[in-house]
Amino acid sequence: MGTPDIKRLARLLRDGDEPAFEEFVRLFSTPAYRLAQRVLRNQDDALEVVQEALVAAYEGRARFSGTSHPRSWLLSITYNRAVDRLKERNRFDPYDETASDHREAPTRAVMVRHITDWWHNPEQILSDQQLRAQLDTALGNLPPVSQAVFELREMQGMTSREVSETLNLSEAAVRVRLHRVRQFLMGALQDAFDRK
Amino acid sequence: MHLSCQEIFDFLIDYQEGKLSWWQRMKFRLHLWMCPPCARYLKAYSASSEIFRQALEQDPPPESLMELTENFLRKQRRDAPPEPTRKD
Numbered sequence: 001m002g003t004p005d006i007k008r009l010a011r012l013l014r015d016g017d018e019p020a021f022e023e024f025v026r027l028f029s030t031p032a033y034r035l036a037q038r039v040l041r042n043q044d045d046a047l048e049v050v051q052e053a054l055v056a057a058y059e060g061r062a063r064f065s066g067t068s069h070p071r072s073w074l075l076s077i078t079y080n081r082a083v084d085r086l087k088e089r090n091r092f093d094p095y096d097e098t099a100s101d102h103r104e105a106p107t108r109a110v111m112v113r114h115i116t117d118w119w120h121n122p123e124q125i126l127s128d129q130q131l132r133a134q135l136d137t138a139l140g141n142l143p144p145v146s147q148a149v150f151e152l153r154e155m156q157g158m159t160s161r162e163v164s165e166t167l168n169l170s171e172a173a174v175r176v177r178l179h180r181v182r183q184f185l186m187g188a189l190q191d192a193f194d195r196k
Numbered sequence: 197m198h199l200s201c202q203e204i205f206d207f208l209i210d211y212q213e214g215k216l217s218w219w220q221r222m223k224f225r226l227h228l229w230m231c232p233p234c235a236r237y238l239k240a241y242s243a244s245s246e247i248f249r250q251a252l253e254q255d256p257p258p259e260s261l262m263e264l265t266e267n268f269l270r271k272q273r274r275d276a277p278p279e280p281t282r283k284d
Contacts, residue, residue, distance in 0.1 A: 003243065018272075018273075018276060021272070022269055022272075025265055025268065025269060026265065026269075027263045029261065029264075030257055030261065033257045033261050034219065034254055035255060036259070037257075038254065043258060044228040047258070047260060047261060047264055050264065051260065051264055051268065053264070054268050055268070058272055080279060112207065115237060115240050118240075119239065119244055119247065121242075122243065122246070122247045122250070125247055125251060126247070126250050126251055131251070132251045132252075135248065135251050135252060136251075136252060139252060150248075150252075154245065154248065154249050154252075155249060155252070155253070155254075160213075175209050175210065175215070176209075176218075178209060179208065179209040182209075182241065182245060182248065185248050186240065186241065186244050189244070189252040
């Protein structure tokens with residue numbers, strides 16, 4: 001598949017073109033799955049949410065304005081469905097501003113005093129399954145919106161603008177969230193090395 | 197006016213992403229030059245981004261995602277209203 005012409009795709013989607021909708025689904029169902037999996041941490045739930053999001057996109061395609069990136073549109077629907085699912089299950093309140101990335105974001109003074117040389121040797125971290133699992137657990141303890149920012153910016157390489165459209169945040173809020181996630185993960189990694 | 201260590205900490209991502217003005221950037225660099233702990237923290241912060249990206253990479257999506265997608269598209273094609281016939 002060549003590089004898709006996103007502006008053309010957005011225009012065709014807006015006009016209700018069926019082949020364009022198929023192309024849209026094939027291009028963006030994997031990013032949607034990765035986002036759902038990141039937030040829900042369960043393969044079956046993630047697949048169900050992607051299916052719901054595809055149906056919702058198909059039924060609501062007349063409302064797509066064509067001004068945003070089609071990927072942002074599908075991922076926004078996916079994220080909202082995933083959050084609804086979390087709320088249904090009372091896993092936690094996704095809008096809780098006292099959640100761990102706010103409460104436990106390390107202060108600069110603490111981090112500078114404790115930072116050791118782990119970052120000189122990334123191979124050591126990447127080859128250590130236990131460390132990777134600890135990082136994954138730390139990320140999973142953050143609110144869904146922070147996990148989503150991390151997934152979309154760091155893993156999927158979306159721009160701050162696209163992430164802001166997807167998650168309905170300002171671009172500045174996206175940068176602040178990402179900054180806090182990085183700090184939080186650095187703290188988790190430092191704790192893991194301190195315990196070793 | 198010098199930046200404090202806390203300000204360096206708060207503006208790290210803006211510095212990395214080129215969101216600071218020229219003057220703020222100069223003050224940022226001056227602080228890093230004078231403050232080895234902050235310079236060290238910036239290096240760790242910069243390196244950690246790539247480490248986290250690799251360490252937290254997810255498994256590839258299951259094959260059932262492809263099946264789900266194709267089933268969904270088949271259903272939409274089946275349920276779509278027929279194309280209007282052209283009258284010449």
